Amino acid sequence: MDFRTFRRERLSRPIFRWASRLMPPISETEREAIDAGTVWWDGALFSGNPDWDELLSMPPAQLSPEEQAFIDGPVRQLCGMLDDWSLNWRNRDLPQEVWDFLKRERFFGMVIPRQYGGFGFSNYAHSEVVRTVASASVVASVTVMVPNSLGPGELLLHFGTEEQKNYWLPRLAEGSEIPCFGLTSEHAGSDAASMTDTGVVEYGEWEGERVLGIRLNFAKRYITLGPIATVMGLAFRMLDPGNHLGRGEDLGITVALLPMNLPGISHGHRHIPLQSFFQNGPIFGHDVFVPLSFILGGEAQIGKGWKMLMTALAAGRSISLPSQSAASCAMAARASGAYAAVRKQFGLPIGRFEGIQEALAELAANAYLVDAARRMTLAALDRGHRPSVLSAIMKYHATERMRQSLNLAMDIHGGKGIIEGPKNYLAAGYRAVPIGITVEGANILTRSLMIFGQGAIRSHPYMLEELLALSDPDSDKGFERFETAFWSHVGHSLKNAGRAFLRGWSFGLLAPAPRRGANARHWRMLSRYASAFALLADMALLTLGGNLKRREMLSARLGDILSELYLLSAALKRYEDEGRPSEDAPLVDYVMRRGEGRLASAFAGVLKNLPARWAAWVVRLVAFPLGVPHPAPSDRLTQQVAEILLQPGAQRDRLTPNLYLGEWRDGHPVRDLEEAFRLVSEAHGVLKRIRGAGAESPQEAVQRGLITPAQQELLEKAEAAVARVVAVDAFDPDELVPKGGRVTHHVPRHAKACTIPQDIPPATDEAAE
Known part of the structure; x- marks a missing residue:
């Protein structure tokens, strides 16, 4: 008996029978979900040996002149038409003139090709439009993004008959038909x-x-x-x-x-x-x-609906909610930094307190990371990829970081953030967070079942082929497919174990980094973690088999590792794509150290809870001989990153680009905040001179010749601007009377009876601290 026959009869067939019993058959719904979309960088990460030079060679997403003109024109004009307070608290809908504008300017036809009356914009342009509109109004952004993502238009483009396309797409593009x-x-x-x-x-x-x-x-x-x-x-x-x-x-x-x-x-x-x-x-x-x-799609598409939906969702989840989340993260960071610079407690701007600085650094990191991952994913989409696993990563992690950012922003703003009214620029986004968490696949489900569960099958080099072969256990063809895939898998695992050993025992020094990339240490650590992830994933699949589907906490942590590898890859690529600006180096270092800390926690969680203890010890011995490292940013690095948001300048603008800052409407709360931030920054040197000379007031400083009258005027303007920003809205109780009558509750005898609002009140100009 030669070696090939021995391997086939004495090894392959028993393993095939054992695996057939261990692995459950793939359901039709699961097969359709697996077949949807494509594999891209998720496959490279699952291989354990991603080619960083290949990643960096992919051009970044860019806008065409026409797309940029649309954003600079109709999109900015739309933002200027939006009054989010009136929309949500008074009208309960977009004003009719906004609906007319959306239809007239073909906002619902951004992804529809020109031949059908749309714009044929890129995925990146679609995302940039949603992101900018989301910075002005959640309601308007949802209204714009839904017809352009998962819906009849998207499905028609990919699956519709020519007759259906010719009839429906022009009507959808011009807004004469509204889809759902x-x-x-x-x-x-x-x-x-x-x-x-x-x-x-x-x-x-x-x-x-x-x-x-x-x-x-x-x-x-x-x-x-x-x-x-x-x-x-x-x-x-x-x-x-x-x-x-x-x-x-x-x-x-x-x-x-x-x-x-x-x-x-x-x-x-x-x-x-x-x-x-x-x-x-x-x-x-x-x-x-x-x-x-x-x-x-006609009768040919009968029964293919789930695959159609998953294919469309692979792109839609990469665009809509990540765009909205990126806007929220950027706006929370920008507004919180400005507010922390102008708001004083105990005689100091609150941005000087280390607790606030720690929150600001996290806000800056979230804004950078989410937008980096959004841009990289969109660049892949515009090159024809439709990565379903990465879309799940984007949906989950973008919305989770949006939630974290808005919670931090609320902490920084304190009472300013919780009082409703036209002056509150955080509340609408804060209320909308659970919506993003829930729609397009609830986050708990996405994390615990989809990211690693689908990724292990779809993105692993050999797992899908093995499972498809096991779904046909009674045929010679199924066995032959399995044998070929299985031994290829064994060879891949042995190579990857060797890589994990070299990279682990050298503490990343022997791990590869791209030839032309900066941050070599961080690239090497990602290479080390990628090989460790591939080894750990194979061990989990080997020892748990189909039971891994039911071990959701383990699956979630493995998904966290895959997700963090993808997000951190995007952060390093963004730094390269933007020309390695030296002033951004501390921010990138902070992002990577925080991310490596999250990777370490996820690795430790899997290794601690993997039921097959021998497998956990093998991975520890091979990949983490001295334990899993838990890096964290230093306090000094944290303060450096916080300063980005506390100072006006090009770096702050680059971190939070293309937001609507109220520039088209007088009295917009974000416009007032930006103006106060600018004035306070300009007045900082004047105030420092007054304090240094021991003057009691600006008037005294003018009299002593320490400052000029123009500088005194600057201080007065800054003080008035700050007063507008820290003010909150207050309403006359009589204005809170519901349409159906006056509803009162018990109040002290000396107080005027208040009303419980059953309807939304109009705003007043009165404000109270």
């Missing part, structure tokens, strides 16, 4: 396999003729733009009990395009997502009959 997408069933949530909405194939009457079609019954909720939509993409389970199509009874999840004026379709009352009054609500359908031609 009906996915979430009342009782299914994120479990598409439990979708209760059905479409039964049967004969019915359509335009006076008897035709074969679908009778639909559905109840959808959380549908953005649903209350005003004129066309809906509907996901439903298609059934053919009469076998009219000859494919059996259960045809799978399918998508149809439905005009909303069809008999049997009704809009429910509006949802209110945490006081963010974008259009959202349930949609119902009872005995809605349509011909088979209403299926998106």
Whole structure:
């Protein structure tokens, strides 16, 4: 018996039988989700040996002159039309003139090609538009992003018939049709396999003729733009009990395009997502009959709805919420730095307190990191990649860092942040955080099941091929596929174990860094962690098999490692793409040290809880001989990074670019904050001179010739500007009377009875500290 026969009969077949029992079969829904999208940098990270030079050679995303003109023109004009306080507290909707402007300027047709009447913008331009609009209004950004991401337009572009494209896309681009997408069933949530909405194939009457079609019954909720939509993409389970199509009874999840004026379709009352009054609500359908031609993509796409949705979502989740999150992180950082510079406590700007500086450094790091990952992902999308695993990473980590940033901003602002009114520039974004956390896949589910669970199958060099072979355990072909993939996997694992050993025992000194990149230490540490991750992932999959799907905490930590490797890769690439500005070096160092600390915590969590203790000790011995290092930024580095936000200048602007700062509207709270920040910064030297000379007041300083009258005027302007910023809104109790009558509660005898607001009040100009 030669070696090949020995390996085949004595090793491969027993392993194949053992693995067939260990690994559960892949369900049809899982297979469609796995097949959706493409593999990009996630595959390089899973290999354990990413090619950093290849990453750096990818050009950064850029705007065309036309795209830049659209942002500088219509987008800025739109931002100037938005009054977020009135929108959410008084009108509960965008004003009609804003709706008209959105349609006239074709905001809903950004991704639709020119041949169909749209702009054909890049993914990067789409993201930049959403990001800028989000800095002015969450409601407006949601309204703009939904028609351009997961919805009929996106699905039509990739899967629609030419007839469907020619009819619908021009109407969507010009805004004469408003789209929505009906996915979430009342009782299914994120479990598409439990979708209760059905479409039964049967004969019915359509335009006076008897035709074969679908009778639909559905109840959808959380549908953005649903209350005003004129066309809906509907996901439903298609059934053919009469076998009219000859494919059996259960045809799978399918998508149809439905005009909303069809008999049997009704809009429910509006949802209110945490006081963010974008259009959202349930949609119902009872005995809605349509011909088979209403299926998106025609009969060829019957049963392929879940794959269609996952493919579209692979791009949509990389754009919409990360763009909104990047805007929130940048705005929280910029506003908090300015406020900390102008707001005083105990005679000092609060930005001089180390506790505030620690929060400011984290805000700066989040703004840098989220936007770096957003830009790198968009560059990949514009080059044709549709990375489904990376889109899950972006959705989860962008929204989580948005949550962290807004919480820190609220801590810094204190009472200023919690009093509602037109002067509050944080509250609307803060209220919207749970919306981003929840939609497009709830974050807990995304972290614990999707990032590593899907990534291990989709992005691993050999895992998918092995699983597909194991799904056919009774055929010779399945065995042959498995044997080839398995031994390739073994060779890959041995090579990676060797890499992890060299990089671990040399403490990263023998790990590769890109030839032309700065920050060689950080690149080498990422190489070390990548090989350790690949080794640990193989050990977890080997020892747990299909049970890893149920060990969600382990899966989540492994996903955290993959995610952090991706995010930190993006941060280093951004530094290179921007020309390695020396003043940004401390910020990049801070981002990397914080990220390496998070990597260490995730590695330690997996190694501590991996059930097969021998596997954990193997990984420790090979990759972390002296334990997992836990780097952290020094206090001095933290203070250096905080200073970026406390001083006006090009570095602060580069960190928080392309935000709407209220420049088109007098009295905008962010405009007032920026003005106060500028004046206080200009007046700093004057105040320092007065204090140094022991003068009691600016008036005395003028009399003594220490400062000029013009400098005294600057101090007065700065003081008045700061007063406008620290002021908060207050309302006359009589203005809080509800439309339905006066509702009072018990108050002391000497006080005027107050009202409990049942309706949203108009704002007054009065303000109180």
